[in-house]
Amino acid sequence: MVELHKIYVYxxxxxxxxxxxLLSTILGSCIAVCLWDNxxxxxxxxxxxxxxxxxxxxxxxxxGNIAIEKLLKKxxxxxxxxxxxxxxxxxxxxxxxxxxxxxxxxxxxxxMALTMLKEYEIKITASSIGGNLGRKxxxxxxxxxxxxxxxxxxxx
Amino acid sequence: xxxxxxxxxxNAQLILENNEAFDLLKKLNQKLKEADAFKSHFLSNISNxxxxxxxxxxxxxxxxxxxxxxDIEQIHxxxxxxxxxxxxxxxxxxxxxAAAKIESGENNLELVNIQIKDFVEEIIGILSLxxxxxxxxxELNYSLDNETFxxxxxxxxxxxxxxxxxxxxxxxxxxxxGIYLESKKDGFKFSITxxxxxxxxxxxxxxxxxxxKLDTSINSINQGHGLxxxxxxxxxxxxxxxxxxxxxxxxxxxxxxxxxxxxxKEGDLFIDNEDIFMDSESDLF
Numbered sequence: 001m002v003e004l005h006k007i008y009v010y011x012x013x014x015x016x017x018x019x020x021x022l023l024s025t026i027l028g029s030c031i032a033v034c035l036w037d038n039x040x041x042x043x044x045x046x047x048x049x050x051x052x053x054x055x056x057x058x059x060x061x062x063x064g065n066i067a068i069e070k071l072l073k074k075x076x077x078x079x080x081x082x083x084x085x086x087x088x089x090x091x092x093x094x095x096x097x098x099x100x101x102x103x104x105x106x107x108x109x110x111x112m113a114l115t116m117l118k119e120y121e122i123k124i125t126a127s128s129i130g131g132n133l134g135r136k137x138x139x140x141x142x143x144x145x146x147x148x149x150x151x152x153x154x155x156x
Numbered sequence: 157x158x159x160x161x162x163x164x165x166x167n168a169q170l171i172l173e174n175n176e177a178f179d180l181l182k183k184l185n186q187k188l189k190e191a192d193a194f195k196s197h198f199l200s201n202i203s204n205x206x207x208x209x210x211x212x213x214x215x216x217x218x219x220x221x222x223x224x225x226x227d228i229e230q231i232h233x234x235x236x237x238x239x240x241x242x243x244x245x246x247x248x249x250x251x252x253x254a255a256a257k258i259e260s261g262e263n264n265l266e267l268v269n270i271q272i273k274d275f276v277e278e279i280i281g282i283l284s285l286x287x288x289x290x291x292x293x294x295e296l297n298y299s300l301d302n303e304t305f306x307x308x309x310x311x312x313x314x315x316x317x318x319x320x321x322x323x324x325x326x327x328x329x330x331x332x333x334g335i336y337l338e339s340k341k342d343g344f345k346f347s348i349t350x351x352x353x354x355x356x357x358x359x360x361x362x363x364x365x366x367x368x369k370l371d372t373s374i375n376s377i378n379q380g381h382g383l384x385x386x387x388x389x390x391x392x393x394x395x396x397x398x399x400x401x402x403x404x405x406x407x408x409x410x411x412x413x414x415x416x417x418x419x420x421k422e423g424d425l426f427i428d429n430e431d432i433f434m435d436s437e438s439d440l441f
Contacts, residue, residue: 010264012261012263012390012393012394013262013263015261054184054187055365057389060258060259060390062390062393066259088441090441126441136427138427145440146440147429147439150437
């Protein structure tokens, strides 16, 4: 078996690979949106921590609205047509105990992904969002198979 | 049965959240307005700070070419000017590229072993010429040996150079810039102190935003694009550290950077197939 190129997706980063590769990350209240082109058979993943850039600091992909747009742009630069792109969304666990809706980052992160993907009319073929646990995910960019495992809070 | 009190409570909570969201929206609107102004400012800054140094570098090197071998002293002084201009240019460009890299999501950690004392002394060495030109001097203090510290050398260098360059730029002449290095149980702390203009508590919230310069007048003697601190903030976050700021008339302005000892290497972080298959609790999506 050929050893696949392995990439860990840091928070605030975007990774895209046109060659078969394994992308992995660990999520708490963060969200990873995975996009995949079902014609060209390649894809990428982002990992954002907050839903919206509020003008503070740099406009980096640690904010959902920026991370999703940039990942999509990268896909299109790499030759994808938007109608061939499908999405899988993971994360958004409520790992910080809080009942206040406004500060429930995990839920708001998840909503941002669903809203934006709907706006772009990108089909979500699988997702695991919310709950009280963290997650580990591993994506194969050649076939869009994603291994998903729940992890306890202290391991994040 | 619906409990009226509970509904009232929920309603009050929702109104509170709504008000907070509205405040955020107002702030964001204001920032968007400012962003447009920043953008035009940024372009004029670029021409000031990139084209001007280039012009002087070209002019000076042309002069050197026209001089004879006997004018070695003149050549030396011109080369000195070229070095300073090129140094500033290099610094500005590195900041612009670093910010662009962060914004495009290509901000990976590259952890290596750093001899912390040598590392800091090397950076001070690079910047001492710049400090001398502004009649400033460094005072370096340690509470540690030349310990090894696992960190991203490139990013740590950018953090320290930016902080020290800021300290040089915003100092009143003939003062010292204090650099203090502390070894703590859970990491390292770098403190950089300068005597100059005080940063007010309101301003201290703004300085980490990109393109923000407290003195925005076009004739401002303070160079830069207002990128330095926004890069520092993102890098420190990536290195899982903290920034502190203390600014008053008595002790000057001190930026503190606390960084934890990082252990994980990228290879360890990567989640393997076998790793996830180890137990049966994993799902395939």
